[in-house]
Amino acid sequence: MKKEYRVVAIPGDGIGPEITKVGIEVINKAVEKYDTKINWVEMDAGGCAIDKFGEPLPAKTLEECKKSDAVFLGAVGGWKWDTLPGNKRPEKALLGLRQGLDLFCNLRPAKVFEELKDASPLKNSIVDKGIDILVVRELTGGIYFGEKGRKGEGEDLVGYDVMQYSKKEVKRIAKVAFEAAMKRNKKLTSVEKANVLEVSRVWREAILEIAPEYPEVELNHMYVDNAAMQLVRAPEQFDVIVTGNMFGDILSDEASIITGSIGMLASASLRDDNFGMYEPIHGSAPDIANQNKANPIAQVLSGAMMLRYSFGMNEAADDIENAVNKVLKEGFRTGDIYSEGKVSLGTKEMGEAILKYL
Numbered sequence: 001m002k003k004e005y006r007v008v009a010i011p012g013d014g015i016g017p018e019i020t021k022v023g024i025e026v027i028n029k030a031v032e033k034y035d036t037k038i039n040w041v042e043m044d045a046g047g048c049a050i051d052k053f054g055e056p057l058p059a060k061t062l063e064e065c066k067k068s069d070a071v072f073l074g075a076v077g078g079w080k081w082d083t084l085p086g087n088k089r090p091e092k093a094l095l096g097l098r099q100g101l102d103l104f105c106n107l108r109p110a111k112v113f114e115e116l117k118d119a120s121p122l123k124n125s126i127v128d129k130g131i132d133i134l135v136v137r138e139l140t141g142g143i144y145f146g147e148k149g150r151k152g153e154g155e156d157l158v159g160y161d162v163m164q165y166s167k168k169e170v171k172r173i174a175k176v177a178f179e180a181a182m183k184r185n186k187k188l189t190s191v192e193k194a195n196v197l198e199v200s201r202v203w204r205e206a207i208l209e210i211a212p213e214y215p216e217v218e219l220n221h222m223y224v225d226n227a228a229m230q231l232v233r234a235p236e237q238f239d240v241i242v243t244g245n246m247f248g249d250i251l252s253d254e255a256s257i258i259t260g261s262i263g264m265l266a267s268a269s270l271r272d273d274n275f276g277m278y279e280p281i282h283g284s285a286p287d288i289a290n291q292n293k294a295n296p297i298a299q300v301l302s303g304a305m306m307l308r309y310s311f312g313m314n315e316a317a318d319d320i321e322n323a324v325n326k327v328l329k330e331g332f333r334t335g336d337i338y339s340e341g342k343v344s345l346g347t348k349e350m351g352e353a354i355l356k357y358l
């Protein structure tokens with residue numbers, strides 16, 4: 001009997017609709033071979049929802065997500081909505097989805113593709129040592145969700161955002177990171193700023209309390225400023241990085257570019273069952289939106305993560321990843337990963353190339 005899943009697709013803004021279209025086509029073809037069908041439900045969130053309904057995350061969108069097996073999201077945001085107050089901005093939709101669906105764990109794998117070594121801004125001598133990092137980012141706490149506001153007036157006006165973590169929240173994400181390290185090279189780096197921040201000292205204490213459960217994992221602690229530097233100096237030293245919401249956001253963008261392009265990096269936002277939201281790590285790239293220039297590979301690889309983590313379809317996920325590898329091997333490139341002598345493709349054409357190799 002045909003297996004069926006219900007997935008909410010949220011294309012969002014900017015390049016979101018262009019790349020999710022490609023992602024959906026690739027996923028549909030990949031699962032077909034395994035007698036599986038995805039029933040897609042398209043919903044609005046972000047700037048487009050503000051335009052249509054006056055709010056970034058309509059209740060109906062969140063409701064539909066809760067009724068589904070997974071969510072496949074493009075990106076939200078854009079210049080048009082940049083002057084709106086914080087709680088009315090498109091990005092609020094993303095935060096609302098993450099919190100509303102309890103997606104506390106964001107996995108962001110950053111791996112250099114053999115074929116894209118030249119696209120990395122790092123020297124070949126560094127890239128050749130290997131870059132294969134899994135950033136495990138806490139996603140529903142920390143400074144993005146702490147108390148925020150303004151007080152005072154004129155020159156005394158103060159803006160504030162509180163960064164706080166409970167031990168419970170840290171331990172929950174730490175467990176995922178230690179488990180991931182056990183399946184990889186058994187090395188975990190916890191990144192914080194414990195030399196200055198109390199929240200980071202609690203973070204470190206919680207990590208140290210979990211560590212004895214994983215004696216095989218080599219654990220080290222690193223301050224975030226040093227981690228940012230070490231990522232470009234010697235990225236091969238990292239296996240799994242576990243960190244808070246904002247540090248993980250920043251470090252994963254940095255990790256993406258050392259592998260070639262932010263247009264290549266997928267992510268899975270998970271809770272403690274099989275449910276997840278899958279989205280590229282990049283934003284809506286308004287500078288290249290509606291020009292057929294965006295790299296759809298991060299979106300496509302997020303689809304592979306969805307098949308792997310939410311549906312246990314490892315073979316179909318492998319098929320997608322292999323198709324992407326083949327396309328790169330054949331020399332096909334979008335603008336962000338283009339180098340001399342390669343074949344330059346638009347978003348749509350890159351999607352067609354991936355479909356051909358599936």
Ligand SMILES: NC(=O)C1=CN([C@@H]2O[C@H](COP(=O)(O)OP(=O)(O)OC[C@H]3O[C@@H](n4cnc5c(N)ncnc54)[C@H](O)[C@@H]3O)[C@@H](O)[C@H]2O)C=CC1
Binds near residue numbers: 293298
């Ligand atoms: N998950 C989400 O929905 C996110 C949304 N945003 C929002 O996106 C908007 C733009 O944010 P930025 O800071 O400019 O970050 P961005 O990630 O959208 O773009 C940064 C740079 O990377 C390029 N880029 C991004 N994705 C690409 C792709 N697939 N192919 C080729 N080039 C790509 C862009 O053209 C731009 O030059 C903002 O409104 C921001 O708040 C930002 C990050 C995540």
Ligand SMILES: CC(C)CC(=O)C(=O)O
Binds near residue numbers: 094144282
């Ligand atoms: C709008 C931000 C909260 C999203 C972001 O930059 C991210 O999750 O990478």
Ligand SMILES: [Mg+2]
Binds near residue numbers: 249250253281
């Ligand atoms: Mg980000």
